Every structure is written in structure tokens, then in C-alpha cells.
Amino acid sequence: MQARGTVFRYGDNVDTDVIIPARYLNTSNHKELAQHCMEDIDQNFIKQVKKGDIMVADRNFGCGSSREHAPIAIKESGISCVIARTYARIFYRNAINIGLPILECPEACDGIKAGDVVSVDFSTGTITNETTKKVFHSEPFPPFMQDLISSGGLAGYIAKRGQQA
Amino acid sequence: MGMTMTQKILAHHANLPSVRAGQLIMADLDMVLGNDITAPVAINEFPKFGKKTVFDKDKVALVPDHFSPNKDIKAAEQCKCLRTFAGEHDITNYFDVGQMGIEHALLPEKGLVGAGDLVIGADSHTCTYGALGAFSTGVGSTDMACGMATGQAWFKVPSAIKFNLTGSFAPYVCGKDLILHIIGMIGVDGALYQSMEFVGEGVANMNIDDRFTVANMAIEAGAKNGIFPVDEVALAYLKEHCPKEPVIYEADPDAEYERVIDIDLSKIKSTVSFPHLPSNTRTIDEVGEVRIDQVVIGSCTNGHISDLRQAAAILKGRKVAKHVRALIFPATQEIWKQAMHEGLFDIFVDSGCAVSTPTCGPCLGGHMGILAEGERAVSTTNRNFVGRMGHVKSEVYLASPAVAAASAVAGYIADPNKVEEV
Numbered sequence: 001m002q003a004r005g006t007v008f009r010y011g012d013n014v015d016t017d018v019i020i021p022a023r024y025l026n027t028s029n030h031k032e033l034a035q036h037c038m039e040d041i042d043q044n045f046i047k048q049v050k051k052g053d054i055m056v057a058d059r060n061f062g063c064g065s066s067r068e069h070a071p072i073a074i075k076e077s078g079i080s081c082v083i084a085r086t087y088a089r090i091f092y093r094n095a096i097n098i099g100l101p102i103l104e105c106p107e108a109c110d111g112i113k114a115g116d117v118v119s120v121d122f123s124t125g126t127i128t129n130e131t132t133k134k135v136f137h138s139e140p141f142p143p144f145m146q147d148l149i150s151s152g153g154l155a156g157y158i159a160k161r162g163q164q165a
Numbered sequence: 166m167g168m169t170m171t172q173k174i175l176a177h178h179a180n181l182p183s184v185r186a187g188q189l190i191m192a193d194l195d196m197v198l199g200n201d202i203t204a205p206v207a208i209n210e211f212p213k214f215g216k217k218t219v220f221d222k223d224k225v226a227l228v229p230d231h232f233s234p235n236k237d238i239k240a241a242e243q244c245k246c247l248r249t250f251a252g253e254h255d256i257t258n259y260f261d262v263g264q265m266g267i268e269h270a271l272l273p274e275k276g277l278v279g280a281g282d283l284v285i286g287a288d289s290h291t292c293t294y295g296a297l298g299a300f301s302t303g304v305g306s307t308d309m310a311c312g313m314a315t316g317q318a319w320f321k322v323p324s325a326i327k328f329n330l331t332g333s334f335a336p337y338v339c340g341k342d343l344i345l346h347i348i349g350m351i352g353v354d355g356a357l358y359q360s361m362e363f364v365g366e367g368v369a370n371m372n373i374d375d376r377f378t379v380a381n382m383a384i385e386a387g388a389k390n391g392i393f394p395v396d397e398v399a400l401a402y403l404k405e406h407c408p409k410e411p412v413i414y415e416a417d418p419d420a421e422y423e424r425v426i427d428i429d430l431s432k433i434k435s436t437v438s439f440p441h442l443p444s445n446t447r448t449i450d451e452v453g454e455v456r457i458d459q460v461v462i463g464s465c466t467n468g469h470i471s472d473l474r475q476a477a478a479i480l481k482g483r484k485v486a487k488h489v490r491a492l493i494f495p496a497t498q499e500i501w502k503q504a505m506h507e508g509l510f511d512i513f514v515d516s517g518c519a520v521s522t523p524t525c526g527p528c529l530g531g532h533m534g535i536l537a538e539g540e541r542a543v544s545t546t547n548r549n550f551v552g553r554m555g556h557v558k559s560e561v562y563l564a565s566p567a568v569a570a571a572s573a574v575a576g577y578i579a580d581p582n583k584v585e586e587v
Binding site for chain 1: 291306
């Protein structure tokens with residue numbers, strides 16, 4: 001499993017209210033949610049994001065509400081991976097559960113700027129900044145979590161296991 | 166090695182003799198909660214888990230409280246989704262408008278959470294029930310769907326911070342000031358992945374509503390849960406509301422804590438969180454002159470009867486400043502009725518406040534009190550992130566009901582002790 005794309009770079013405490021403002025939570029339609037992703041801190045995000053792009057942030061990414069709409073909006077916008085120093089716990093759980101790969105790697109956060117092209121290998125945890133040629137290492141996902149993410153999330157993973165049993 | 170209160174509850178529900186911080190466990194759930202924003206996503210996911218119906222129709226609670234009474238057609242469709250699912254699965258604890266209250270005030274009031282219970286809710290403020298000695302934590306919609314299908318959830322056992330409380334609050338200081346003070350001290354990720362355990366002789370001096378407020382905002386410090394010991398105050402509340410026998414867990418004397426923080430409640434001052442983080446706190450004497458446009462008193466954090474009484478004590482015989490809209494949101498129908506019978510509504514309306522039916526409404530910028538560009542609100546709610554209550558260039562200042570009421574009268578952020586001077 002791999003990801004490769006251009007980086008959108010954010011700071012500390014990116015909360016779920018700016019990832020997807022509550023005024024848009026009267027729908028759970030993924031495409032509608034994605035149209036408003038990040039708009040309260042970065043109106044250009046949704047205009048510029050391309051499939052496969054990567055989001056990099058600092059501490060406590062995804063703090064605030066438990067809305068699963070937040071990782072859903074990020075994933076649906078085309079983002080293939082989030083890299084941050086730390087995550088708020090509910091966001092972390094939700095991202096994994098819906099199959100959005102997210103990595104904790106403070107060193108990579110130090111060495112990645114907006115606009116850099118970054119590739120990620122989830123099986124080894126290797127993060128490569130192709131722009132600066134720097135390589136970083138995060139904890140790789142264990143095999144079950146790689147399987148869970150490639151199944152599109154917890155529900156798909158459990159359904160698949162049910163079929164195999 | 167000894168266990169914390171939280172670890173004991175988790176061990177019991179995982180059917181294990183003991184657990185340690187960092188351990189991954191699968192635990193049985195006593196209640197699974199969702200609202201009109203999170204439950205539709207869970208209901209959509211539910212069939213994918215391959216179960217025809219919920220694990221226990223008495224252990225699922227559905228509360229359409231966020232955008233209800235329905236604020237628009239899309240919100241109406243989401244509430245309808247809950248109503249239909251509740252009907253199809255014969256969910257006992259579905260509370261529509263008329264019975265509905267803000268979920269985290271409603272569940273304890275209806276006796277749906279007992280001491281020693283393990284509760285998950287697809288709402289981050291589910292941690293409120295720690296006030297009753299329960300382990301409760303917020304999760305997302307997929308976890309809620311999985312919980313409804315299987316009656317179980319996985320957890321990573323948290324380590325803990327111990328808050329050793331002594332003394333009692335000064336006049337007009339309450340649980341809200343304590344938790345804002347703590348978040349200001351440790352930061353919005355100061356308790357990330359951890360439990361916040363509140364103990365010490367000072368706990369006895371906090372009423373149950375203060376404890377609900379403190380546990381409610383544990384998430385704003387990044388915590389997994391906040392929890393209080395089950396003492397006479399908690400037992401009195403449980404006896405009045407919950408038919409279940411309380412199961413009381415005390416931390417072992419040799420339980421391990423990452424940090425121990427001593428707090429003398431008598432030293433806590435009225436505290437205000439400035440935009441745009443709950444950790445951006447100032448004590449009331451450091452606030453300066455901040456002119457405001459709106460005051461919101463209510464929410465899952467501060468919509469309890471003692472909160473309304475505090476606000477009424479200040480508003481009695483006074484008028485809300487001309488340029489301020491003051492909105493009061495009792496958290497449940499029962500609290501609403503009690504406030505009415507106590508004459509609080511006369512005080513609120515005579516002073517120029519509007520009193521609403523229970524709803525989460527303005528707290529998350531949903532409806533019933535949205536801010537325009539450049540407007541400022543003093544609010545007893547729990548978050549002041551960018552755009553939280555409306556326009557991206559509006560501002561929310563978090564405070565206690567007493568500070569909010571004093572500010573409504575003054576027209577700027579005001580010290581309740583100085584309201585005479587306004």
C-alpha cells in the first residue's frame with residue numbers, strides 16, 4: 001500500500017470544526033461534505049486538492065467533536081494520507097475505522113513544507129520527501145490495519161472476515 | 166500493580182482480573198448513544214456489520230438534539246432517519262422532541278447511566294457521565310454502529326492524571342471555572358489519550374452539576390474520560406434517577422498516575438477562555454474590556470438547574486444590556502419545568518432574555534443563535550474554535566453561567582462580583 005502526492009501543510013490543533021464546519025452536518029453525503037473540507041482555515045484547499053495529495057499538520061490534529069464526517073470529508077476530497085505529530089484520540093480512531101491512513105511522525109513534520117511532493121509506503125512506514133530527497137520513518141501499520149484500510153474501513157473489514165470464516 | 170477507577174471499570178467489562186495502561190481490550194457495553202448528526206452515519210454503516218438488529222434494544226439511546234427541533238429540510242431528513250431506525254428496531258430509549266433533552270443531561274436524568282457502567286456515545290462529550298462514577302467516552306459513528314451490532318467495543322487502556330482537589334469554591338465560582346483553569350494549565354492536548362481522575366476532600370464540596378461540567382469538558386484537554394468517585398452526592402443523584410444498583414470502583418492505593426496535580430478550589434477565580442482555544446484562558450481580573458453581542462447560557466456543559474439558578478441570581482431585577490441578545494437553553498424538559506416552577510423564567514424574561522426549548526443549537530453553530538461577522542459571544546458552552554458559533558470571523562468566549570449573566574447585564578465580559586457596579 002502506497003500513497004504519493006503534493007502536500008497541504010497545517011499547524012497545531014486543527015479541529016474538526018474547521019475540517020468540516022457543523023453548519024454542513026445536516027447531510028452525511030460524502031461528496032457534499034468534501035466540498036466544504038477545510039474551508040474555514042483554507043478556502044483554496046478544495047479548489048486545489050488532487051486525488052492522492054497528502055495533508056501534513058502538527059500537534060493534536062482532529063481535536064474537538066467526534067464527527068466522523070471530518071475524516072470522511074478529508075478522504076473524499078482525495079487526500080490519500082495524513083501525517084501529523086499527534087492526533088486527538090477520537091479522530092485517530094475514526095480515521096482508521098473509515099480507512100483513511102494516518103501516520104504519526106514528528107520528524108517528517110519538521111521536514112515537510114507545503115507544496116512538497118511526498119510518497120508513503122504503509123507496509124514499511126517510510127515517508128519520502130521527493131522534493132528534498134529526505135527520508136523519514138514512522139511506525140508501520142500492522143498487517144491487520146493495512147487490511148482494514150484496504151477494505152475501506154472497519155465495516156468492510158469485518159464483513160470480509162465474516163465471509164472468510 | 167494497582168489500578169485506577171477507570172482501569173477497574175474497563176477490566177470488569179472486559180472480564181479480566183486486571184488491566185494495565187496501553188493494553189488493548191474488547192469490552193462489553195452498557196449503553197450505546199447517538200444523535201441526529203452522528204447516528205445517521207452509523208445507521209448507514211449498520212447493515213455492513215451483518216446483524217439484523219441491535220444487540221439489545223434497551224441499551225441503545227438515540228437522541229435527536231443537535232439540529233432539532235428540525236432546523237431545515239436536510240436536518241429533518243436526518244432526524245427522520247433516527248425515528249425510522251428506532252421504530253424498526255423497537256429502540257426503547259429514543260427521545261423525540263417533547264421528551265428530548267441535550268443527550269448528556271438527558272441520559273443521567275432518565276437513569277440510563279449508573280455508577281460503574283461502560284458507555285460509548287457518538288458524541289465527544291459522552292465523557293460527562295464520569296460525574297456518576299461511570300467510564301464513558303466519545304467515539305465515531307462506525308464505532309457506534311459496531312457497538313449497536315455487537316454490544317462491544319475495543320479500547321486501549323488509558324493511563325491517568327490525578328487531580329487532588331481540596332477546599333471549596335468562592336462565591337460565583339463553579340465547576341466551569343475549575344475545568345477551564347485546568348485546560349488553561351495543561352493545554353488542549355494535556356491529557357491526550359489519558360483519564361482525568363478527580364479525587365480529594367474538595368470533591369465533597371462540588372455539587373453534582375459542577376461534576377457533570379468538569380467531566381463533560383475532559384475531552385477539551387484531549388482526555389479519553391474524566392471520572393469522579395461515587396460519594397454521597399453522587400449516590401443521592403443516582404438514588405433519585407437510576408434504578409440500577411450502583412457499582413462503585415475506587416482507585417487502588419498503589420494505582421499509577423502519569424501526573425498528580427493538587428488544586429485548592431478556594432484559589433480558583435472566575436475564568437474565561439478567549440478565542441480560539443479552550444486553553445486560551447484568563448482569569449476575570451485579566452480580561453480587560455471585551456464588548457459582546459450575544460450571551461448563551463445552556464448546553465450539555467452548563468444547562469443544568471444549578472447553572473440556571475446561578476444565572477438567575479445575577480439577572481434578578483437587572484436588565485440585559487441593550488446591544489446584547491441573551492439566550493437561555495435549559496438542557497432537558499425536566500430542567501425546563503423545574504426552572505419554570507422555581508420562577509427562573511420570570512427572572513429571565515423580565516431581564517430581557519429569550520428562553521428556548523432544549524437543543525444543542527448555537528453551541529456548534531447549528532441554529533438558534535448564530536453569530537454574524539465580527540460578533541462576539543460569551544457562552545457557557547464548551548468550544549470556541551474558529552467559526553464554532555457562526556461566521557468564521559466571529560468570536561466565542563467560554564465562561565461560567567455567573568460570568569455569562571453578569572456579562573449580559575454589563576454588555577462586556579464582566580465579573581459577577583462586580584455586577585453591582587455595572
